[in-house]
Amino acid sequence: MQLVRPAEHIDLEQCRAGMRQRAEDDRGSGPERMADDSESVSGAHRLRPGSMSRPTPSARNGGNSIDRPRSTREHDPMPITSRAIDHQAVLDFIVEQQQSPATACAYLGTDAESIKDDLKGLDQPWTETLHISTAEDGRLTGAVVIEWDEELARSWVYGPWMEQDAWVAHGPALLGTVTSLAPVGDHEMYADVAHREMAELATRCGWRHREANFEYSRTAPVPANELDLQIRPATAEDLPRVRALHEAEFPGTYASAVELLDRAGRYSTLVLDDGDGVRGYVAYQHQGRDGVYLDFITVDPTARRAGIGELLITAAQQCTGRQRIELTVDENRAGARAFYEALGFDQVAATRPYRSPRPNMWAH
Numbered sequence: 159m160q161l162v163r164p165a166e167h168i169d170l171e172q173c174r175a176g177m178r179q180r181a182e183d184d185r186g187s188g189p190e191r192m193a194d195d196s197e198s199v200s201g202a203h204r205l206r207p208g209s210m211s212r213p214t215p216s217a218r219n220g221g222n223s224i225d226r227p228r229s230t231r232e233h234d235p236m237p238i239t240s241r242a243i244d245h246q247a248v249l250d251f252i253v254e255q256q257q258s259p260a261t262a263c264a265y266l267g268t269d270a271e272s273i274k275d276d277l278k279g280l281d282q283p284w285t286e287t288l289h290i291s292t293a294e295d296g297r298l299t300g301a302v303v304i305e306w307d308e309e310l311a312r313s314w315v316y317g318p319w320m321e322q323d324a325w326v327a328h329g330p331a332l333l334g335t336v337t338s339l340a341p342v343g344d345h346e347m348y349a350d351v352a353h354r355e356m357a358e359l360a361t362r363c364g365w366r367h368r369e370a371n372f373e374y375s376r377t378a379p380v381p382a383n384e385l386d387l388q389i390r391p392a393t394a395e396d397l398p399r400v401r402a403l404h405e406a407e408f409p410g411t412y413a414s415a416v417e418l419l420d421r422a423g424r425y426s427t428l429v430l431d432d433g434d435g436v437r438g439y440v441a442y443q444h445q446g447r448d449g450v451y452l453d454f455i456t457v458d459p460t461a462r463r464a465g466i467g468e469l470l471i472t473a474a475q476q477c478t479g480r481q482r483i484e485l486t487v488d489e490n491r492a493g494a495r496a497f498y499e500a501l502g503f504d505q506v507a508a509t510r511p512y513r514s515p516r517p518n519m520w521a522h
């Protein structure tokens with residue numbers, strides 16, 4: 159599972175935890191590990207001086223129309239630019255594109271103010287990495303922003319957001335231009351699986367389609383009955399058993415068994431102990447005022463399909479008194495998805511990260 163959220167109720171901090179988690183997973187042997195993980199993740203590079211072009215302020219001209227970008231040669235159209243951009247017009251364009259999973263970047267939500275705040279909160283000023291594409295008449299047809307972390311040697315592409323007709327003509331150039339700003343070798347963009355253009359752009363540019371993340375949610379009354387007698391909060395004595403189950407199922411993942419059992423930490427962990435030992439555990443966090451985010455659940459392979467998983471989910475609700483449970487599950491966990499669906503969870507989003515080829519074909 160990962161800390162990523164569907165666009166409708168996205169929490170950028172959680173989302174970024176997911177982004178960074180994918181970066182960490184790539185370095186280790188996490189559930190998302192790719193077959194090509196033997197490829198080395200390039201170390202941090204120094205920012206090339208002058209590699210970021212600073213847009214010049216322009217007067218707002220309303221709507222989505224943008225000042226025609228200035229070209230070094232006056233009559234040479236410059237469809238991709240970082241200059242003379244009307245930022246408010248770009249924000250309006252981004253907000254419009256964020257309203258549908260088929261055109262949205264999954265790192266951002268749908269609310270205009272949150273989108274603005276999230277862009278402002280990026281590690282690199284969004285106005286400095288922003289590049290746009292324009293039509294012959296100067297109309298805005300696309301926009302893209304990038305953020306990077308040199309320590310993780312990874313960047314995250316926000317967008318591209320593009321008019322339907324601009325994807326083929328300008329998508330690769332916009333993506334290539336913005337990724338060349340980031341002094342790192344690995345780039346990621348992220349969208350709902352319904353976003354066909356993003357998927358096609360990834361294919362066109364030779365980016366890898368990673369495993370999709372399915373997000374599930376269920377709101378159900380908290381069962382009134384007593385907690386099952388075999389279920390109790392995990393203690394330090396449970397560490398060897400929880401660690402064995404956890405590491406077998408989620409090798410190298412974002413939280414270790416020690417963290418799951420740390421009473422002062424962020425996770426609450428319950429175990430089911432049938433008298434012969436721990437058969438399964440569930441680890442979760444409170445989410446917002448009325449929800450629970452389920453981070454991990456594992457049942458001993460020899461004890462599956464005996465109702466233990468369902469008991470653990472019920473127990474998480476009973477212990478928190480919360481009706482809503484949310485979680486994310488990787489595409490390859492068909493059994494787990496069937497389990498959640500059998501328990502009445504609804505799939506609320508399916509998102510897919512796309513990763514640049516290594517080494518970065520645009521880096522120079």
Ligand SMILES: CC(C)(COP(=O)(O)OP(=O)(O)OC[C@H]1O[C@@H](n2cnc3c(N)ncnc32)[C@H](O)[C@@H]1OP(=O)(O)O)[C@@H](O)C(=O)NCCC(=O)NCCS
Binds near residue numbers: 407465498500
């Ligand atoms: C997912 C998991 C926790 C389910 O635990 P479990 O104790 O086997 O589940 P339950 O016995 O409570 O199953 C309840 C119902 O869910 C459905 N279900 C559970 N596992 C299923 C599977 N592998 N395939 C299809 N349906 C399944 C069934 O309808 C089942 O009822 P039934 O057995 O009467 O048909 C367990 O398979 C597991 O540990 N998997 C590996 C770790 C994992 O993937 N965790 C989730 C990560 S997001």
